[in-house]
Amino acid sequence: MDFALDDEQHDIRDTVRKFVASELLPRETEFLRRERHGGSGLPRDELRELQHKAREFGFWGLSTPEEYGGMALPAVTRAVIQTELGTTCVPFRFGGAADNILFHANSEQRAEYLVPTIEGDRLGCFALTEPGAGSDAGAIATTARRDGDDWVISGQKTFITNGNDADYAIVFAVTRDDDQAEQRGITAFLVDRSAGWTSSPIPTMGSWHEPATLFFDDVRVPATAVLGEVHRGFALAMRWVGSGRHAIAAQCVGIAQRCLRMAVDYAGVRKTFGRTIGSNQAIQWMIADSETELEAGRWLALRAAWDADRGADARHAGAMAKLYCTGMVGRVVDRALQIHGGMGYTRELPLEWWYRAVRVTRIFEGTDEVQRMILSRDLLRGHTRIGGHLA
Numbered sequence: 001m002d003f004a005l006d007d008e009q010h011d012i013r014d015t016v017r018k019f020v021a022s023e024l025l026p027r028e029t030e031f032l033r034r035e036r037h038g039g040s041g042l043p044r045d046e047l048r049e050l051q052h053k054a055r056e057f058g059f060w061g062l063s064t065p066e067e068y069g070g071m072a073l074p075a076v077t078r079a080v081i082q083t084e085l086g087t088t089c090v091p092f093r094f095g096g097a098a099d100n101i102l103f104h105a106n107s108e109q110r111a112e113y114l115v116p117t118i119e120g121d122r123l124g125c126f127a128l129t130e131p132g133a134g135s136d137a138g139a140i141a142t143t144a145r146r147d148g149d150d151w152v153i154s155g156q157k158t159f160i161t162n163g164n165d166a167d168y169a170i171v172f173a174v175t176r177d178d179d180q181a182e183q184r185g186i187t188a189f190l191v192d193r194s195a196g197w198t199s200s201p202i203p204t205m206g207s208w209h210e211p212a213t214l215f216f217d218d219v220r221v222p223a224t225a226v227l228g229e230v231h232r233g234f235a236l237a238m239r240w241v242g243s244g245r246h247a248i249a250a251q252c253v254g255i256a257q258r259c260l261r262m263a264v265d266y267a268g269v270r271k272t273f274g275r276t277i278g279s280n281q282a283i284q285w286m287i288a289d290s291e292t293e294l295e296a297g298r299w300l301a302l303r304a305a306w307d308a309d310r311g312a313d314a315r316h317a318g319a320m321a322k323l324y325c326t327g328m329v330g331r332v333v334d335r336a337l338q339i340h341g342g343m344g345y346t347r348e349l350p351l352e353w354w355y356r357a358v359r360v361t362r363i364f365e366g367t368d369e370v371q372r373m374i375l376s377r378d379l380l381r382g383h384t385r386i387g388g389h390l391a
């Protein structure tokens with residue numbers, strides 16, 4: 001068994017590491033200062049400028065097919081990249097990306113939504129969750145009723161990432177409602193903001209993802225707004241939700257890696273009672289536990305990505321990786337903050353920011369409990385063998 005990265009993965013990791021060191025780490029202090037004064041994220045212009053710089057490094061559209069100018073990198077390589085990006089609190093993502101389900105669009109929709117999104121000229125959002133339906137997404141109540149050649153959408157979506165900035169939304173609405181749940185039809189629609197939906201930002205604990213509530217008050221769209229097939233949108237929604245799990249896990253690994261690095265460095269220089277705090281077993285154990293859990297998380301994240309690359313059903317491994325890594329990063333950030341004492345609690349360091357930010361990773365794209373539901377169901381119904389392909 002070979003756990004080493006291949007030469008190409010090595011080169012890519014080193015290049016991204018250099019990009020993080022030269023372009024992102026120097027922006028951390030300013031990013032945190034802005035955050036302290038109520039700002040969030042990177043200003044859109046700055047993000048675009050950085051994305052274009054990254055394009056010069058050769059990084060554009062990591063998962064985007066080559067026919068759209070992307071790199072079509074394997075999931076394992078993307079996980080390695082995601083881990084590197086996780087080592088800074090500056091919320092950067094490479095340009096040239098689009099929601100995976102937009103690739104299911106027809107050729108007109110690709111020209112109108114997919115290509116401009118890849119180019120960064122349009123911003124979309126994925127609108128599934130509602131005030132009455134989150135984990136149980138099949139219970140959404142937003143409706144789209146047929147009116148001549150049009151559809152008329154009514155309802156409310158909530159916690160939608162980028163919802164306040166997006167100029168279009170991928171909206172899921174009930175288009176057929178029978179008494180039996182399996183007869184329900186949900187359809188995905190591509191809806192421009194100019195069609196009439198409105199939004200309102202939701203203040204949250206961390207400043208990641210900037211969720212918003214979206215309001216659809218009889219928003220009229222033409223039949224050409226349907227993404228995929230009528231009544232078949234729920235499968236698309238699940239494809240979107242499942243695709244990000246190993247990436248979230250890999251990002252958590254990067255965050256934990258940086259926090260542990262900070263903890264080790266600080267433990268080696270901070271002195272109390274005439275010696276460094278790192279000479280105390282209480283501190284050493286926090287470091288040892290963090291290193292062990294971080295390493296376990298790294299392999300779960302890579303294993304989930306590897307399953308995706310092999311064309312295997314990556315759902316089970318993705319659920320394990322997300323469940324474990326999102327909990328792990330919370331524990332590692334907490335220990336790193338503890339090791340920094342009062343300094344850790346200040347808003348000068350990224351630790352306090354991460355402490356708030358990472359909490360959401362246990363909630364979105366399937367809560368801890370939903371991941372456990374997936375894992376236990378797979379085993380109880382015999383879909384997955386204990387230990388998967390290695391057992």
Ligand SMILES: Cc1cc2nc3c(=O)[nH]c(=O)nc-3n(C[C@H](O)[C@H](O)[C@H](O)COP(=O)(O)OP(=O)(O)OC[C@H]3O[C@@H](n4cnc5c(N)ncnc54)[C@H](O)[C@@H]3O)c2cc1C
Pocket residue numbers: 126127128129131133134135136158159160161162204208209210211360363364365366367368369370
């Ligand atoms: C910052 C942020 C960004 C988001 N971005 C998006 C987005 O872009 N698009 C989008 O559509 N949604 C988005 N969401 C919504 C997110 O996916 C939901 O919040 C999540 O799925 C949980 O749904 P809920 O909040 O309604 O909680 P609920 O489903 O009401 O769950 C409440 C609690 O009960 C638990 N629970 C529920 N059912 C069970 C069960 N059967 N057994 C045991 N426990 C259970 C849950 O795990 C949770 O702990 C975002 C959320 C946040 C916070």
